[in-house]
Amino acid sequence: MGAGVIGLSAAWRAAGAGWTVTVHDPAPARGASWVAGGMLAPLTEGWPGEEGPLELGTASLERWPGFAARLSAAAGLPSGLRTRGTLVVAVDSADAGELRVLAGWLAERGRRAESVGRRELSRREPSLSRSIRGALHVPGDLSVDNRALLAALRAACVSAGVRFAAERVDDLTAPAADQVVLAAGVGSAALHPLARVHPVKGEILRLRERPGTLPRPGLTVRGVVHGRHVYLVPRDDGLVVGATQYEAGHDTRVTVGGVRDLIADAETVLPSVAEYELDSAQAGLRPMTADNLPLIGRVDSGTVLATGHGRNGLLLAPLTADAVLAELEGEPLPVAASADPGRVLW
Ligand SMILES: Cc1cc2nc3c(=O)[nH]c(=O)nc-3n(C[C@H](O)[C@H](O)[C@H](O)COP(=O)(O)OP(=O)(O)OC[C@H]3O[C@@H](n4cnc5c(N)ncnc54)[C@H](O)[C@@H]3O)c2cc1C
Numbered sequence: 001m002g003a004g005v006i007g008l009s010a011a012w013r014a015a016g017a018g019w020t021v022t023v024h025d026p027a028p029a030r031g032a033s034w035v036a037g038g039m040l041a042p043l044t045e046g047w048p049g050e051e052g053p054l055e056l057g058t059a060s061l062e063r064w065p066g067f068a069a070r071l072s073a074a075a076g077l078p079s080g081l082r083t084r085g086t087l088v089v090a091v092d093s094a095d096a097g098e099l100r101v102l103a104g105w106l107a108e109r110g111r112r113a114e115s116v117g118r119r120e121l122s123r124r125e126p127s128l129s130r131s132i133r134g135a136l137h138v139p140g141d142l143s144v145d146n147r148a149l150l151a152a153l154r155a156a157c158v159s160a161g162v163r164f165a166a167e168r169v170d171d172l173t174a175p176a177a178d179q180v181v182l183a184a185g186v187g188s189a190a191l192h193p194l195a196r197v198h199p200v201k202g203e204i205l206r207l208r209e210r211p212g213t214l215p216r217p218g219l220t221v222r223g224v225v226h227g228r229h230v231y232l233v234p235r236d237d238g239l240v241v242g243a244t245q246y247e248a249g250h251d252t253r254v255t256v257g258g259v260r261d262l263i264a265d266a267e268t269v270l271p272s273v274a275e276y277e278l279d280s281a282q283a284g285l286r287p288m289t290a291d292n293l294p295l296i297g298r299v300d301s302g303t304v305l306a307t308g309h310g311r312n313g314l315l316l317a318p319l320t321a322d323a324v325l326a327e328l329e330g331e332p333l334p335v336a337a338s339a340d341p342g343r344v345l346w
Pocket residue numbers: 001002003004005006007024025026027028029030031032033034035036037038039040167168169170183184185186187188201202203204242243244283284285286287306307308309310311312313314315316
């Protein structure tokens with residue numbers, strides 16, 4: 001249950017393997033998956049000591065190109081995948097130090113990351129601010145247009161025979177099904193005691209290019225400005241700028257302060273941002289766990305959990321779908337024990 005990126009990916013995968021699938025959701029594809037930025041970026045998201053998320057994220061990232069190609073063919077629609085890579089920029093000397101740590105950590109793990117000096121950066125990405133001190137180019141980190149992805153997943157589900165029931169489920173024993181997959185994002189917590197997720201709010205902006213605007217960067221740009229993380233993810237018609245992160249219960253109202261900070265930080269990185277049309281500002285709720293790893297696996301003979309994907313649900317969708325199908329079929333899971341829903345969470 002739940003028609004976000006996780007529930008739809010699992011439903012499509014299970015239907016393709018011959019299962020009869022019904023997805024219950026009163027508001028399909030309008031949760032966190034609709035709001036998200038679309039980075040598929042376990043490498044630039046990584047940091048020494050955070051090997052668990054890196055391992056899980058890269059295992060899913062490797063599946064993305066094949067997943068996207070199969071999805072696009074099944075749906076007859078683009079998957080939204082973009083393969084241009086990611087640039088992490090340093091705005092001040094502290095950020096430049098952080099970039100060196102990240103570069104060293106990725107190199108130790110055999111991941112490609114190339115330092116780009118100030119002069120080379122302005123040659124490659126002339127629209128970025130001249131005040132940027134340097135950058136790290138990580139070609140392996142990709143992105144996806146989340147809304148194109150959701151449209152493709154829904155179309156692929158329909159053509160695989162998945163049925164949609166536009167209803168909220170308040171009791172996991174209510175659906176007449178042999179197996180229930182709980183993939184209700186932040187709504188999961190109310191439905192099973194092991195679905196230990198809490199909402200972390202994120203605000204995000206969608207900007208549309210106007211005639212005469214300097215060409216936007218071709219790849220994802222992320223940076224830290226005054227200690228706040230900001231990213232700019234290219235779309236066919238503009239940019240997505242994200243994202244704030246704080247705890248505010250289930251509130252999804254966009255705050256003036258959130259929009260102000262996002263615009264200010266984006267402008268520090270990309271001065272021409274002020275020229276764009278502000279298309280929309282939205283807030284979504286990330287389903288976070290206490291250790292920043294998802295909860296994927298069987299919790300009883302009739303229930304499989306697929307939730308708690310926090311900041312990385314789009315990235316982790318292909319791996320989660322494979323894991324859910326393996327669990328349904330009684331096969332070994334392709335996810336590390338770190339995603340076990342029964343693990344101790346602090
Ligand atoms: C601002 C922001 C930026 C983000 N950026 C990225 C990013 O760049 N990359 C990335 O990988 N991830 C990103 N994320 C995280 C990502 O969006 C989530 O991890 C992912 O969307 C979770 O997917 P989901 O399917 O579990 O949840 P959702 O998309 O929230 O879907 C859950 C669905 O369950 C349904 N539901 C809830 N309760 C019930 C119920 N009782 N009965 C039936 N249905 C129910 C809801 O209606 C909803 O449709 C971002 C999130 C936010 C908020």
